[in-house]
Amino acid sequence: xxxxxxxxxxxxxxxxxxxxxxxxxxxxxxxxxxxxxxxxxxxxxxxxxxxxxxxxxxxxxxxxxxxxxxxxxxxxxxxxxxxxxxxxxxxxxxxxxxxxxxxxxxxxxxxxxxxxxxxxxxxxxxxxxxxxxxxxxxxxxxxxxxxxxxxxxxxxxxxxxxxxxxxxxxxxxxxxxxxxxxxxxxxxxxxxxxxxxxxxxxxxxxxxxxxxxxxxxxxxxxxxxxxxxxxxxxxxxxxxxxxxxxxxxxxxxxxxxxxxxxxxxxxxxxxxxxxxxxxxxxxxxxxxxxxxxxxxxxxxxxxxxxxxxxxxxxxxxxxxxxxxxxxxxxxxxxxxxxxxxxxxxxxxxxxxxxxxxxxxxxxxxxxxxxxxxxxxxxxxxxxxxxxxxxxxxxxxxxxxxxxxxxxxxxxxxxxxxxxxxxxxxxxxxxxxxxxxxxxxxxxxxxxxxxxxxxxxxxxxxxxxxxxxxxxxx
Numbered sequence: 243x244x245x246x247x248x249x250x251x252x253x254x255x256x257x258x259x260x261x262x263x264x265x266x267x268x269x270x271x272x273x274x275x276x277x278x279x280x281x282x283x284x285x286x287x288x289x290x291x292x293x294x295x296x297x298x299x300x301x302x303x304x305x306x307x308x309x310x311x312x313x314x315x316x317x318x319x320x321x322x323x324x325x326x327x328x329x330x331x332x333x334x335x336x337x338x339x340x341x342x343x344x345x346x347x348x349x350x351x352x353x354x355x356x357x358x359x360x361x362x363x364x365x366x367x368x369x370x371x372x373x374x375x376x377x378x379x380x381x382x383x384x385x386x387x388x389x390x391x392x393x394x395x396x397x398x399x400x401x402x403x404x405x406x407x408x409x410x411x412x413x414x415x416x417x418x419x420x421x422x423x424x425x426x427x428x429x430x431x432x433x434x435x436x437x438x439x440x441x442x443x444x445x446x447x448x449x450x451x452x453x454x455x456x457x458x459x460x461x462x463x464x465x466x467x468x469x470x471x472x473x474x475x476x477x478x479x480x481x482x483x484x485x486x487x488x489x490x491x492x493x494x495x496x497x498x499x500x501x502x503x504x505x506x507x508x509x510x511x512x513x514x515x516x517x518x519x520x521x522x523x524x525x526x527x528x529x530x531x532x533x534x535x536x537x538x539x540x541x542x543x544x545x546x547x548x549x550x551x552x553x554x555x556x557x558x559x560x561x562x563x564x565x566x567x568x569x570x571x572x573x574x575x576x577x578x579x580x581x582x583x584x585x586x587x588x589x590x591x592x593x594x595x596x597x598x599x600x601x602x603x604x605x606x607x608x609x610x611x612x613x614x615x616x617x618x619x620x621x622x623x624x625x626x627x628x629x630x631x632x633x634x635x636x637x638x639x640x641x642x643x644x645x646x647x648x649x650x651x652x653x654x655x656x657x658x659x660x661x662x663x664x665x666x667x668x669x670x671x672x673x674x675x676x677x678x679x680x681x682x683x684x685x686x687x688x689x690x691x692x693x694x695x696x697x698x699x700x701x702x703x704x705x706x707x708x709x710x711x712x713x714x715x
Contacts, residue, residue, distance in 0.1 A: 261295065265307035268344070269298040281341070282333050284322070285386075287639055288570040289330030289672075293320065296339045302416060302424060302450040305361075308340045309448060310422035313703065320706045321448050324364050324388015328573045329672035331444070331707050332391075340448055342390070350375060355456040356413070361449050363389045366559060368454075373555045378459035379411045383496060383521075385559035386567070390449055395668035396441045396622040398630060400465075400494040400523040400558075403610025405457050409440035409620055410611070416451040420703040428453075438694040441622030441683070443667055444707040445691070446698050457525075460554035464531035465523040468539055469502065469546045472516035476590045481541050482520060483581040490534055491610040492526035499593035500602030503564045507548055516594045522549055523557060565636070569600070572635040572648045574655035575669035576662040577627035578605070585661050589631075592654040598643035600636040601650065605629050621691055623683035624664030631658070632669045667708050679708045 261270045271281045272295050281296040294317065297308040312319045318337025325332040325343065333339055342362035349358045352375040359368050366385030372378050380401040382392050392399075397408020405411065414428035417439070425447075427436040438446055470478050479497070486495060497520050504513040520538065524531030528551050539547050565571075578585065593603045606629060613625050633654045635647035667682040680688045688710070695702075696712040705711075 263297065263307050263311045266297065266299075266304050266311070268300040268304045269296075271296040271298065282339070283568070284325040284327075284330055284332050285567050286328050286330050286571045287568040288572065288644075289333060291330065291333045291335045293334055293339045294336050296341050298341045298344050300344060302418070305340060305342065305418050305448050305450050306422055306424055308338065309418050309420070312338045312340070313420070313422060318706065319704060321390075321444050321704070323361055323390030324386065324392075326384075326387045327391050327668070328571050329670060329674075329708070331672070334706050337706075342448070342450065345450065348372075350377070350456070352377060352456075357454045357456055359389045359452050359454070361390050361451065365389060365392070366555075369555045369558050372456055373459075373461055373553075375456075376458055376461055377456040378554060379454045379456050380405055380408045381558070382408075383558070384561055384565055386562055389452060391444070392668065393452055394439055394441075394443050394449065396620075396666060398606055398608075398666060398668070400496075401457070401459065401525050402612050403489075403494050403607070404491045404525045406611040406615065407620075407622060408454075409622055410615060411455040411457075412440055412452060413455055414453040415439060415449045417447040417449045419447045420699040420701065434694050435698055438621050438691055440620035441667070441687075442691050442694070442710065445695055445704055445710045447704065459525055462528065462551045463523055463525065463554045463557065464528045464535070464549065465521075465552050465554070465557045466507075466548040466550055467498075467519045467521045468544045468549060469508070469512065469517050469519045470542060470544050472499075472518060472594050474542050475499065475518040475593070476586060478518055478520075478542060479581060479586050479589065480583065482538070483586070485538050486607050486609075487580070489607075490526070490530075492524050492531065493534055494523045494525065495607045496521040497605040497607075498602055499589070499605075500596065501599040503600075505560070505563070507560075509546060512545060514599050517545070523554075564600075568639065570637050570639065570644060572644070572651055573632050573669060573671045574651045575630065575632040575665055575671075576655065576658055577608075577624050577664045577666065578629040578631055578658070578661055579663055580628045585658075588657050588661070592650075592657055596635065596643075596650045597646040598635065598637045598641065600638070601634060601643070601647045602636070603631060603633050603654070605631040617684070618687055618690070621683065621687055623687050624666075627663045630666045630669065670708050674708075676709070679710065682708070 320334035637643035
């Protein structure tokens with residue numbers, strides 16, 4: 243029998259109180275604690291929720307103890323890994339946050355090209371360790387994104403067209419289920435659960451460890467943005483459509499519409515100027531990448547071309563300062579088909595009409611290895627879509643852009659209505675119609691997810707997410 247351990251929760255506060263969780267050795271933080279506001283804050287500063295308790299775990303045993311405590315006391319549960327989800331599902335009101343943010347360990351086996359990451363690790367942690375061996379796996383486009391949320395939702399990133407989604411490179415997990423049991427899930431162990439975890443989000447338990455397949459990448463890659471003035475955007479986007487149709491899998495691109503951010507690498511006279519940027523990353527020999535990118539780099543004379551050989555680990559963090567913790571974010575998103583002319587017209591009509599200079603639209607080119615996994619091969623849906631676009635209203639605390647740019651994102655999304663082809667679940671916001679969760683998967687995959695949810699979480703214990711409700715609930 244584990245001896246109960248009392249964790250003081252107000253060491254730095256003026257009040258004296260204690261909470262006891264059997265078998266828990268981490269930090270417990272309640273509203274009386276001096277660190278409470280810091281502990282409940284997540285990436286999206288627009289989220290302001292007040293949990294009853296934050297249980298900051300030090301390892302898997304703490305996670306098991308916290309889940310059992312929450313179930314025994316009928317507490318609302320939120321799961322925090324990186325805390326980076328725009329919907330703010332990592333924190334709840336009047337419940338317990340099972341916080342894995344102190345669990346950031348990463349281990350690499352370079353011989354077998356494997357990596358293990360704890361549930362609170364960030365992609366910067368993974369890239370830092372794997373790039374020491376010239377290895378990587380698909381891992382988003384911002385280094386302070388959490389490994390857990392990105393992976394469980396599917397995992398869109400620079401390397402996906404060559405090496406698949408993050409979830410396609412997942413080999414196994416350790417997971418604490420709703421009844422407080424610790425399971426290992428893989429193709430051989432609990433394969434139904436493992437299938438669901440590759441795209442089904444945080445609906446099935448708390449993943450405390452991930453095992454990934456790695457690939458030779460870097461340490462230097464050909465990468466960087468090409469920037470055109472917004473007045474050229476329509477013609478550039480038409481050319482881009484034709485260019486990416488036959489682009490090699492090694493080439494990942496993300497198109498960004500909005501004001502040029504004041505990054506040090508961007509000339510000062512371009513800062514805050516409306517531009518179209520095509521971010522690029524070539525996951526192959528640099529010489530091959532230069533040849534592949536030449537037509538795009540020479541089309542209609544970009545105002546600046548920042549493509550060059552650069553360390554992959556540095557490129558992965560290049561956008562971090564444009565989306566920092568604590569700013570306010572509101573997103574609308576959808577998958578799109580190939581960019582025919584009438585779709586391009588809608589994008590150009592709306593993309594540059596936000597009020598905040600920090601708001602933008604970002605469009606991710608999919609296809610490649612993403613589309614070669616059969617529909618239903620994992621729980622990630624809509625694999626045949628060509629692009630995923632996210633319409634991101636962004637404003638700093640105290641700025642008056644929130645209402646206007648939220649309306650901009652909603653209006654832009656509405657204008658894209660006839661072109662919609664599903665949605666990436668990690669891009670869903672906090673005010674979505676529940677039907678959009680079904681839209682993220684398609685009917686067949688969603689029904690299969692319901693069956694797995696019913697088997698592993700029949701009471702919907704883990705529902706503070708883009709929720710898949712168990713049968714009969």
